[in-house]
Amino acid sequence: MPSDKVSSLLERNRNFNVALAPPYAADISRKLHSPGGPRGTVIISCSDPRVIPEQYFNLGRGEAAVIRNAGGRASDAIRSLAALDAIANIGTVIIVHHTDCGMTHMPDAGVRKMLKERAPELSEEIDGMQFGEITDVDESIREDVAFLRKSPLLSRDLDILGYSLDMHSGRLTEVE
Numbered sequence: 354m355p356s357d358k359v360s361s362l363l364e365r366n367r368n369f370n371v372a373l374a375p376p377y378a379a380d381i382s383r384k385l386h387s388p389g390g391p392r393g394t395v396i397i398s399c400s401d402p403r404v405i406p407e408q409y410f411n412l413g414r415g416e417a418a419v420i421r422n423a424g425g426r427a428s429d430a431i432r433s434l435a436a437l438d439a440i441a442n443i444g445t446v447i448i449v450h451h452t453d454c455g456m457t458h459m460p461d462a463g464v465r466k467m468l469k470e471r472a473p474e475l476s477e478e479i480d481g482m483q484f485g486e487i488t489d490v491d492e493s494i495r496e497d498v499a500f501l502r503k504s505p506l507l508s509r510d511l512d513i514l515g516y517s518l519d520m521h522s523g524r525l526t527e528v529e
């Protein structure tokens with residue numbers, strides 16, 4: 354039996370408006386790979402349920418791909434970025450980190466402590482893991498923009514931009 358939460362989500366899904374069904378992936382891919390044509394846009398943003406890229410950018414269906422992870426960290430997004438680039442010929446990546454992010458409240462040491470209690474046999478591996486803690490939002494954006502710009506896995510002519518989001522006003526500020 355699904356929980357009440359899952360039941361509620363499934364019930365809302367039943368109200369999905371099929372009239373808004375998106376185009377097929379193969380058609381989008383063909384268009385984005387056509388010479389001189391448009392290229393794909395990817396937004397990397399935090400998993401935080403209060404911060405929804407489709408809302409703060411008012412995105413339409415098929416307009417941009419969204420990768421979300423804790424903090425919106427680029428190191429975590431790289432696998433998806435590489436796969437999406439193969440599918441959708443990415444031209445622009447927008448990294449968004451936000452104010453009052455959970456990752457500014459939970460240092461990597463705290464995540465490691467919890468994981469070591471849960472899986473002490475993996476202590477050594479856990480010590481070598483990065484969880485993407487953020488001490489300064491502008492600084493983490495600069496770090497992630499630089500990380501992607503120097504990644505040999507991504508196209509050299511990719512436009513990579515970083516923005517901080519004030520989650521209460523919805524205002525985005527470019528971080529150079």
Ligand SMILES: [Zn+2]
Pocket residue numbers: 399400401423424425451453454455456
């Ligand atoms: Zn966050």
